[in-house]
Amino acid sequence: MKNIFARLAASGNGSDRRDFLRNAGLGGLSLGFAFEKKPFATEQELEFITQKVSRDSKPNELKITDMRIAVLQGVPFSSPIIRIDTNQGLIGWGEVRDGASANYALMLKSRILGKNPCNVEQIFKQIKQFGNHSRAAGGVCGVEMALWDLAGKAYNVPAYQMLGGKYRDYVRLYADTPEADSYEGFAKNMQKRRDQGYSFLKMDFGIGMLADQPGMLVNGSNWSVRRQWNDSEPGKLGNYANTKHPFTRIQVTKKGLDRLVEHVGKVRDIVGYDTPLAADHFGHFDVNTAIQIGRAMEPFRLAWLEDLVPWFYTDQWKQITDAIDTPTLTGEDIFLKEEFIKLIDAKAIDMIHPDLASSGGLLETKKIGDYAEEKGIPMAMHFAGSPICMMANVHCAAATENFVALEHHGVDVAGWEDIVTGMKPIVDKGFVKVPDKPGLGVELNEEAAKKFLRKGATWFAPTDTWNTRDSSDREWS
Template sequence: MKSYIKQIIEDNKKREQQYALERKAEIDNPKTLDNRRDFLKKTALGGISLSALMGLSLSDTLAETTSNINRYSNPTDLKITDMRYCVTSVLGRTAIIRIDTNQGVYGLGEVRDGADPRYALMLKSRILGENPCNVERVFKIIKQFGGPARQAGGVCAVEMALWDLCGKAYNVPAWQLLGGRYRDKVRLYADTPEGTSRQQQQERIKFRTETQGYTWLKMDVSIRDIMDTPGCIVNPEILKANPNAYHRGDYMAYSNTKHPFTGIQITEKGLELLAEKVEDIRNMVGWEIPISTDHYGHIDLNNCIRLGRALEKYRLAWLEDMVPWQYWQQHKTITEALETPTTTGEDIYLLENFKALIDNHAVDIVHPDLASSGGLLETKRIGDYAEENGIAMAMHQAGTPVSFMANVHCAAATQNFLSLEHHSVDLPWWEDLVKLTWDGKMIEKGYANVPLTAPGLGIELNDEVVKQHLNPSDTSYFEPTPEWDEKRSWDRTWS
C-alpha cells in the first residue's frame, strides 16, 4: 500500500511539473489572448499536502490523492479555464476531454465512439468562465450544438465532465447529485462470443457466463450472415455493392440507406437459417439468461415483423433498432405486431425526441446512449419519463471507462433501469485506462460496482496506459487548445 501511495505522489508531481511547463508555453505563445495570459500569471496550480492525509482511511486516501480536489475557495467561485483532449483507440477512435478550472480540480468526459473531438472543442469558447457546478445552465448554453447520434458527442462529453467536476468540488458521487441511488450494483449485458466451431463457441459462452459472470447477453441476427447463401435474400445487390462501407460508406451506399429504401427482403429459407442461429445460441446459453438482439440489416417494417415472428419462440429480451428511430409510427406497428419487446434510442438526442416513442408506446423499452442522449441528467430524465408511462430503460454504451462510469452513476440513480451494455469485455487493458478513487473493483461477475463515497465519477486517468493506446491519427495528450478560446459567432436561435 505504501508503495502505491508513493507512486501516486510521484505521478502527481509529474503532472504538476508538466502543467507548469504547459502554462509557461501558453504564456509565451504570442497567440495567447491577453486575458488568458493574465489569468495564467496570476494563478498557480495548487496541490494537496500529502502529509495531511496520514490519518485517513484507504478509500479516503485514494479519493484525496487521485482526484486533485483543492480547497482554496468555495465551489461557488469555480470557473472553467480550459478544455483539452486525447483520442484513444477504444473502438477505433474514442476521445476523452478534460475541463480545467481556476482551482486545479478538473472533470473528465467522453466524446462518443467514432465522433470527432472537435464536436467538443468548438464548445470551449462558450463555456470559458462559467461555473462548472451550474451544470444545467452550462448545458442549456451548449445543447443547441448537439444532434442525433455522434453529433451530440461534444455536448454530452462536456456534461459528463461537469458532473465529474461538480462531484469533486462538493466531495460527493455523481449519483448523489442526481437525487440518490436505487442500487449499489449495475447489471451489465455483453456480446455473445463467437467461435470458429460450435464447440469453441460453447466454451467461450461458458467462460462469459460462468467465469466472467455475465447474466445478460446480446447477439447479432444479421442478414449479412445469410447474404452469400443462395435463395436467402431478395435483392442482395445493394448489400453487396460496397461490402467495405458498412459504417462509413459513401452517401448512397447501403450503410447510409434507410431501411424502407433498400428493397431487400428475407425469404422463408433466410428466416429459417436466422432462426436456427438464434436457436443454437439459446440452447448453448440456456433459458435463464436474457438474450437481446441487434443488427438485423436495413430491411423494411414488413420484413422486420416477419423476422420478429420467426424468433418469438426463443423469448428474446428485445429486438433493437429494427428501423430508424425517427419512424416512431413504424416502431409502433412492429411493437403491436410482436410479443417480443422492442427498443430503440441509442442515437436519440434529448428527452424531447424520445417523447413520441414513449407517449405512443411505440417501443417497450427505451435504449439511450448517454454519450448521445444529452448526458447524465438528461438520460435520467428520459428514464423517469419512460417510467411514468410504464416503459423500462436499458442503456447502450460503447466507449472508455469514462463514459462507462458516467452510465453507472446514471443507472444507479434511475429506478426503471434494466441493464447497461459493456462493449469491451474482452479488451485486456480497458479497465487499466483509469484508476479508481475508491477501494474496490469496477466490474465483478457481470455487475458494475457503484462508487458509494468517491467524488464525481470515481475515476482518474492512468496516464501511462492511456498514452499506450492513443489513436495513431492523433497522439497528442491533453495539449493546450488556445485556438478554441475565442468565440466567433452569435449563437442565439431566436429573434
C-alpha cells in the same frame, strides 16, 4: 477546567489567546494531552485536526480555465477524452461518444471558459443547441459529463448524489456474445462469459449472415449487405450503410427465415433460458420484413429486438410492436428527451435504449428514464467507450429507478480497466459497484491511457485556437 478559562481571560496577548484557542479547539486529543501531562505530539495533532477538515474547493469561486482532448483508439472504438481544468486545480473528465469527432467538443470551449462548472444544467442549456442525434451529440454530452465530475469534486459528493441519490449499489452489465466460426467455438465463448460472471447477454444476427447464400434474400446481391461502411462498390446500388432501411427493398425469403431460426435456436440452446439474451444488428429492410423476423423469433423469448428500423419512424415502430410479442427497443442515437417522449407516448416501443454520450449526458438521460418510468417503460443503456464514460453511465443508472442493464463493449479489450485509477476492479462478476468517491469516482491513468492514444494524435495539447467565440448563439430574436 476552570483554570483553563482563567488562563484565557488573563492572557493579554492576542497571539497567546489565539494559540490557546487553537489548542483548545483540538478537542479531546489536545485536552487529553494537557490533562494527562504528556508531551505534545505534533504529528498526532495534525492528523487529528485534519481528519474532518473539508478538502473541497470553494464551489462558488470555481471557474473553467481550459479544455483539452486526447483521442484514444481501440477502447473498443475511438474515444476522445475531455479534460476540463479550473482555477482551483480541480480537473473534470468527460468523453466524446465512440466514433465521433473531438471537434464536437472543442468548438464548445469558447462557450464554457470562465463559467462555474457547478452550474451544470445552466451550461447544458446554453450548449445543447450544438448537439444533434447520434455522434453529433458527442461534444455536448462529453462536456456535461466533465461538469458533473467537477461539481462532485467541488462539493465532495458522488455524481449520483447530485442526481437525487441512488436506487442501487450495483449496476448490472450486459455483454455482447463473442463470434466464432462454429457453434462449438461459440459455446466455448459463452462459457467464457459465464466464467466472467455475466448474467445478461446480447447477440448480433441478421441478413448479413444470409448474404451470398442462394435463395436467402431478395434483392440482397444488389447491395453490400455485410455492414459495409465504405463508399458504394462498383455494380452496387449505393452505400448500404447509409441507405435508410425501407429504401433498400431487401426481403428475406422463407429459406432465409428458416436459417435465422435455426441459428438463434442453436444459440439459445447454448445459452439456456435462465439467461436474458437480447438481439441487435439485423440489417436494413422494411417494416414488413421486420415483423416477419420478429414473429419467427418469438419461441426463443429474446429480451428485446433492437433497432429493427430507424428510431425516427415512430409509426413503423408501433406497427412492429403491435404485431410481435418480443419486446422492441431503440434509442442509442437519440439526442434529448423530446424524441424519446414521442416514441413513449405513441406506445411505439416496449423499452428505451439511450446512449448517455448521445442522449444528453447524465441529467438529461435521468429525465428520459424518469419519464419512461412514469409510463411503465424500462430503460436499458447503450455504451461503447472507455471507463470514464462507463462511470458516467453507472452514476446515472444508479439514480434511475427503471434501469435494467448497461452494455459493456470493452469486455475483451486488454488493459481497458487500467485506463483509469480509483476502482479496481471496475467490473466484478458482471456488475459495477457504484462508487462513493466524488464526481465520477475515477481519474485518468495517463501511463496506461497513452497506450491507447490514436496514432498521430497529441496528448492533451493546447487548444488556444478554440478559445474565442466567433458567432452569436442566440436562438431567438
